[in-house]
Amino acid sequence: MGLFGKQGSPKGEPTRLFYACDIHGSEPTYRKFLNAAKFYDVDSLVFGGDLMGKLLVPIVRDVDGGWRAGLHGQKHHLTTPEELAEFKKRLDTLGFYWFECDPDVYHWYEGHQDRIDQKFDELAKARLGEWVELAEERLAGTHVRVYLCGGNDDTDEVLTALDDAQDRVVNCENRIVPIDDEHVLVTVGYSTPTPWETPRERTDEEIGEVIGKLLAEVSDPSKAVFNFHCPPLDSSLDTCLKLDASVWPPTPVIENGQPVYYGAGSQAVGDALDAYQPTVGLHGHIHESRGATKFGRTPAFNPGSEYGEGVLRGLIVAVRGGEVVGHQFTSG
Amino acid sequence: MAEAVAPQVFTRRASGLVRVMSPYSAFIYNILTMGVIFPWTYLWAPTAFQGSNLVLGIVFAFVFELPIALAYAWLATALPRSGGDYVFQSRVFGGGFGFTVVFAFFVVWILQWVALSGWLLAALGIAPTFLGLGVTTNIHAFTTIGTWAATSNGIIIISLANAAIALVLLVSGFRNYVRFQYVMWYAILLSFGIVLLLFLTTNPAAFHTKINSFAGAIDGVKNFFGQAKAAAAAGGVNFNPPFFLFGTLMVAPIAWTSLQWATYSVEQGGEIKNAHVFRNQLFIIVGSLAATAGLLVLLAVAMNHGIGGDGIRVASSGYWYANGKALIGGGYMFPNLIAMGLTSSPIIVAIIGVGFILNSFQIVCNCYIGCTRIMVAQGLDGLLPDWFSRVSARWKTPVNAHVAYFVAAIPVIFGFNKIGDWSTKWALGITFANGAVMTLSALAAALLPYRAKKLYEASPGAKYRFGKTPMVTIFGTLGFLFGAFMVGAFLFVKGLGLAYTASAFPYVIVIGTAVFGLIVYFIMKQVKASKGIKVEYAFAEIPPE
Numbered sequence: 001m002g003l004f005g006k007q008g009s010p011k012g013e014p015t016r017l018f019y020a021c022d023i024h025g026s027e028p029t030y031r032k033f034l035n036a037a038k039f040y041d042v043d044s045l046v047f048g049g050d051l052m053g054k055l056l057v058p059i060v061r062d063v064d065g066g067w068r069a070g071l072h073g074q075k076h077h078l079t080t081p082e083e084l085a086e087f088k089k090r091l092d093t094l095g096f097y098w099f100e101c102d103p104d105v106y107h108w109y110e111g112h113q114d115r116i117d118q119k120f121d122e123l124a125k126a127r128l129g130e131w132v133e134l135a136e137e138r139l140a141g142t143h144v145r146v147y148l149c150g151g152n153d154d155t156d157e158v159l160t161a162l163d164d165a166q167d168r169v170v171n172c173e174n175r176i177v178p179i180d181d182e183h184v185l186v187t188v189g190y191s192t193p194t195p196w197e198t199p200r201e202r203t204d205e206e207i208g209e210v211i212g213k214l215l216a217e218v219s220d221p222s223k224a225v226f227n228f229h230c231p232p233l234d235s236s237l238d239t240c241l242k243l244d245a246s247v248w249p250p251t252p253v254i255e256n257g258q259p260v261y262y263g264a265g266s267q268a269v270g271d272a273l274d275a276y277q278p279t280v281g282l283h284g285h286i287h288e289s290r291g292a293t294k295f296g297r298t299p300a301f302n303p304g305s306e307y308g309e310g311v312l313r314g315l316i317v318a319v320r321g322g323e324v325v326g327h328q329f330t331s332g
Numbered sequence: 333m334a335e336a337v338a339p340q341v342f343t344r345r346a347s348g349l350v351r352v353m354s355p356y357s358a359f360i361y362n363i364l365t366m367g368v369i370f371p372w373t374y375l376w377a378p379t380a381f382q383g384s385n386l387v388l389g390i391v392f393a394f395v396f397e398l399p400i401a402l403a404y405a406w407l408a409t410a411l412p413r414s415g416g417d418y419v420f421q422s423r424v425f426g427g428g429f430g431f432t433v434v435f436a437f438f439v440v441w442i443l444q445w446v447a448l449s450g451w452l453l454a455a456l457g458i459a460p461t462f463l464g465l466g467v468t469t470n471i472h473a474f475t476t477i478g479t480w481a482a483t484s485n486g487i488i489i490i491s492l493a494n495a496a497i498a499l500v501l502l503v504s505g506f507r508n509y510v511r512f513q514y515v516m517w518y519a520i521l522l523s524f525g526i527v528l529l530l531f532l533t534t535n536p537a538a539f540h541t542k543i544n545s546f547a548g549a550i551d552g553v554k555n556f557f558g559q560a561k562a563a564a565a566a567g568g569v570n571f572n573p574p575f576f577l578f579g580t581l582m583v584a585p586i587a588w589t590s591l592q593w594a595t596y597s598v599e600q601g602g603e604i605k606n607a608h609v610f611r612n613q614l615f616i617i618v619g620s621l622a623a624t625a626g627l628l629v630l631l632a633v634a635m636n637h638g639i640g641g642d643g644i645r646v647a648s649s650g651y652w653y654a655n656g657k658a659l660i661g662g663g664y665m666f667p668n669l670i671a672m673g674l675t676s677s678p679i680i681v682a683i684i685g686v687g688f689i690l691n692s693f694q695i696v697c698n699c700y701i702g703c704t705r706i707m708v709a710q711g712l713d714g715l716l717p718d719w720f721s722r723v724s725a726r727w728k729t730p731v732n733a734h735v736a737y738f739v740a741a742i743p744v745i746f747g748f749n750k751i752g753d754w755s756t757k758w759a760l761g762i763t764f765a766n767g768a769v770m771t772l773s774a775l776a777a778a779l780l781p782y783r784a785k786k787l788y789e790a791s792p793g794a795k796y797r798f799g800k801t802p803m804v805t806i807f808g809t810l811g812f813l814f815g816a817f818m819v820g821a822f823l824f825v826k827g828l829g830l831a832y833t834a835s836a837f838p839y840v841i842v843i844g845t846a847v848f849g850l851i852v853y854f855i856m857k858q859v860k861a862s863k864g865i866k867v868e869y870a871f872a873e874i875p876p877e
Contacts, residue, residue: 014864028786032874039874060339070340093790106339236723261507261728288602290712291723306413308608310790312874318864326863329712331423332874 014325015180016042020314021151021229021284022305025053025124026095030131032312032332037144040316040330044144044179046172048284049151049189049229050305051131052124052158055096056116059084060106067100093310097123121157128161132169139168149173151229151285152191155199172227174210176217183223183279183319186214191230191285192266195245208268221276223322231265231283232273232295237302238265239289273298279322282315290329299324306331353604355612357510358597360517362620364694365593367452368524368627372590374635375664377583378648379569380827383576386632386644389583394625396584396818397591400770400811401621403777404595405613406804410780410791412607415709416598416702417773422713424776424783427871428853431715433772436849437765439703444762446699446741447748450491453692454481456666458490461685463661464672467549468681475550475661482662484749491745498696499738502704503724503731506603509697516690523687526680527671528630531638534674539639543660546673550661561642563657564649571642585818585828587628589763592770594621599702610792631667639670699741704733713870715856760838763829764822765845771815778808784873 018036023029037045059069059078067078069087078084091098097120109115135146147170150159162171170177172187179185188210190202202210207230218224231237242260243250253260264286273281273295281300290304290313303315311331318326353361377384407420417438422430459481466475480486502509534542540557547556565571597616601607604616635644647665650658660669668688672681708730711721724731747754781788781802788794788802796803822829830838860867 016864028790035874039872040869058339068339070338075338090790093786110340234725236725236728239723239728261505263725291721292712292718293722293725308790310786316865316869326860326865328714328860328865328867328869330869330872331713332869332872 012320014318014320015044015183016040017044017046017179017225017317017319018042018314018330019046019048019227019282019301019317020303020305020312021048021282022050022287023047023307023312024050024095024153024305025097025127026307026310027092027127028310029093029095029307029312031134033314034135034138034146036312036314036330036332037139037142037146039332042144042316045146046179046185046225046227046282047146047148048227048282049149050153050284051128051148051150052120052154053095053097053127054153055094056120056123057091057096057098058106058109059087059098059100061100061102069098071096095307097127099123121155124155124158125161128158129164132161132164135169136166142168144168145170145179147172147177147179147185147187147227149187149227149229150189150200152189152194152198152200154189174214176214176224179225183225183322184218185225185227186211186218186278187227188214188269189229192264194264195243195250197245204266204268207266208271211268211272215272215276220322221278224276224278225317225319226269226273226276226278226281228266228269228272228281228283230269230285231289231302232270232281232293232300233265233267234263235265235270235293235295235300236291237283237289237293237300238263238286240264240286270295273300279319280317280324282317292327297323299327301327301329303329353506353510353600355605355616357513358600358604358616359620359623360513361698362594362597362616363624364513364516364520364691365596365698366590366620366624367593367691367695368520368590368624368631371628371631371667373583373587373628374632374644374667375648375651377579377586378641378645379564379652380586380648381576381579381582382570382645383573384579384583385575386583386636387629389580390587390625390628390632392581392584393587393591394621396814397588397594397621397625398618399807400592400774400815401594401618402614403774403804403808403811404598405610405617406791406793406807407773407777407780408598408601408613408617409608409610409793410784410787412601412604413709414600414602414705416595416601416705417769418706418709419601420598420773420776421769422871423787423873424779425772427713427715427868428850430871431710431713431853432846432849434706434769435710435715435852436845437769439706440845440848441762441765442699442703443737443741443744444748444759446495446696446737447491447745448759449692449695449699450494450745451487451748452695453494453689454487454490455663456668457685457689457692459486459661459663460666460669460672461681461689463550463663464546464669464681464685465678467546467672468676468678478661488745488749491749492742494693494696495738495741495745498693498700499734502697502700503727503729503734505727505729506600506701509701513694516694519690520687520694523668523684523691524627524631526684527667528634530671530674530680531631531634531667534638536638536640536643539643539670539674543639543643543670543673547660556657556660557643557646560646560649560655560658563655564646564653567649567653567655569645569649569653569655571645582821582825582827585763585767585821585825588767588818590628591621591625592767594618594624595770595773596698596702599705602705608792635667635670638674643670700734700737703737704730707733707737714860714865714867715853715870717856756833757835757837758841760830760832761842761845764819765842767815767819767822771812771819774808774811774815776808778805778812780804780808786873 242253242262283302287305314330316328418434462474462478649655710716
């Protein structure tokens with residue numbers, strides 16, 4: 001029996017991975033991710049980046065003793081603690097951060113993006129810290145490990161919470177880590193530049209350099225699982241609407257009355273899949289581009305994301321001897 | 333504490349999801365799918381259920397469909413994904429059930445619609461247009477083309493071309509379809525408006541004269557209307573029937589064969605912009621239903637004004653009583669053909685014809701669009717081979733699924749046009765099968781809060797309750813009951829669907845397709861199991877706690 005309880009050899013049982021990404025702060029989706037180990041009977045949980053939420057909802061205490069907040073363009077006036085608790089629960093499901101405050105505190109933040117960003121980091125880091133603790137607690141006593149990393153939407157400051165990983169949680173960000181006796185996980189969380197100018201974007205050349213440096217340390221790339229947040233360019237895993245970055249928020253580019261689609265992935269990631277022919281490529285980033293494709297012998301997947309509906313979209317991959325022996329998209 | 337404020341959410345720079353089809357485009361899509369200019373109701377109901385009231389029957393259909401449409405609005409916001417009905421039912425009832433029902437009763441049965449849309453294009457679009465042009469211009473070649481288009485070979489060639497052109501358009505990119513849909517929309521509106529105007533500006537006496545002249549020019553027959561009416565009366569049509577309430581109720585399932593498609597946009601829910609916003613889905617689904625029902629009522633009123641009850645019954649006898657004397661150029665007296673007979677202008681004839689031709693083409697497009705999205709979703713879930721779910725990197729469309737659907741439609745097109753009793757044996761189940769999917773989705777909506785609790789709680793519709801009961805459960809239950817009534821009518825009422833020939837054969841075909849769906853499911857389940865994967869994982873909701 002190997003270190004991680006699975007042989008992963010050509011004749012043995014395959015190692016089963018569950019992969020998901022882009023949950024963007026959604027509490028129930030993350031809890032589902034942890035429970036996926038038992039539910040799908042897998043050996044490892046691999047996360048592909050974008051842990052942080054995107055919205056921060058100030059819940060302002062009202063003069064009449066209630067609370068006021070905005071959500072989805074609607075004004076919410078909460079009059080009882082039960083309504084407040086229900087509202088907070090909904091925000092957690094949606095992956096939004098929240099804090100209660102008085103009107104003067106709200107006004108202190110209003111219009112000051114630097115203060116808002118700081119609050120985002122504070123709340124996101126706290127939530128990620130809780131998530132790491134929760135994973136350690138839930139997976140204690142099992143052979144399952146959870147591999148966590150950031151994506152382009154996560155700030156470096158928030159990702160420092162992954163340094164608290166102990167036994168069951170593995171911080172795999174920009175690292176090579178073993179997942180069984182013969183396969184390794186190679187993780188890169190960056191994306192190519194986006195119209196949203198997110199915190200961890202790199203040029204294609206820079207991403208290529210990071211991949212090259214990591215792969216230089218891998219003795220047999222054919223037995224590597226690529227966990228690259230950004231999908232390969234023009235691969236059908238990266239199709240999304242082209243956006244005009246000259247306005248904020250970016251809006252779809254319209255040509256002849258119709259929005260324009262394009263591939264928003266990374267050429268360097270595609271080149272790496274072509275050149276190294278790893279066991280499998282696991283990707284995310286483009287939520288709407290769920291699918292599968294192939295680079296030579298290597299299958300590549302993007303399970304997509306629907307974190308906002310509390311749905312955990314994922315992928316079970318069974319690997320053995322440097323090959324994918326089976327896969328299954330999930331929607332839990 | 334100070335003044336009350338209206339706080340806004342704070343955002344940061346993070347990437348976001350954007351979709352392509354606007355709610356307005358989806359609204360148009362549903363109206364066109366309902367085929368407002370192919371109202372079978374007028375051709376089917378007046379003599380199948382003599383004494384029925386068309387307008388009231390259409391209103392009944394609207395009322396019955398309304399809770400189904402509302403239930404779909406909840407489902408579409410909770411699960412705004414491509415593969416709609418399959419996703420809803422597999423989530424609530426489980427993969428085996430959802431796959432079998434939607435694969436068998438939609439993907440397989442809608443192949444009949446591909447063939448039927450070719451027939452619509454040939455027999456109701458091209459044939460009457462060219463016949464009409466022949467009459468109004470006295471150019472014999474037009475009449476020859478119109479006559480050829482209504483032959484079985486003509487229909488097959490036109491159907492194959494129709495399906496192939498739709499394949500090319502859709503494979504080249506969904507946005508190309510969306511762009512062309514606007515052309516179809518305005519052309520069809522114009523065509524429909526002119527048909528209405530022609531009916532509203534004539535009267536039954538003038539209609540008799542004009543239709544006699546029109547049919548005489550095409551078929552050389554004299555006193556066409558008088559002969560057709562006499563033959564209809566001899567065949568059993570009562571031209572002074574008393575009001576028939578049950579018959580009027582039975583008009584509802586017929587009108588429902590059009591109105592039920594108000595929900596069809598859910599199949600590409602993953603491509604509709606802001607599909608999770610409740611008011612958008614109400615506009616798309618319920619709005620398109622109300623608009624189409626209104627147009628159908630308007631057409632019924634206009635026809636009644638222009639050609640009278642006798643004219644409607646004569647037209648219907650050509651279809652239901654196979655009254656050969658009530659055909660013009662070998663074709664049924666659909667409203668467009670009648671309207672062409674009311675004008676002497678080739679331009680008006682051409683405008684009407686183009687509208688019908690484009691709506692026929694749209695119907696084959698929507699067969700592809702809906703069914704390929706379902707096949708992609710089923711492929712991604714591992715219930716069809718991966719090949720079906722592949723999206724072309726070049727075209728960004730599911731090319732394999734489109735090609736597979738085109739190939740599968742070819743034998744159906746031949747069967748539809750070459751096998752004499754195809755429509756009374758092989759195709760009779762279509763109204764039941766398609767209706768059953770929608771009825772079961774209404775039931776899925778009713779059970780959503782209980783069978784997919786977390787999913788429901790996260791959906792925007794969760795806040796709407798009647799007392800302690802979720803509104804979606806109320807509408808879903810009502811929709812299921814109304815749908816079951818209409819689906820039951822297709823099963824057991826002689827004037828509708830499966831019971832028409834009093835033969836077991838159509839029932840066997842329906843059961844056979846369901847068994848086929850089950851077999852595919854179990855084969856794929858075994859294939860996946862041999863690779864260490866359970867297909868059930870595709871649908872099972874993981875408990876967060």
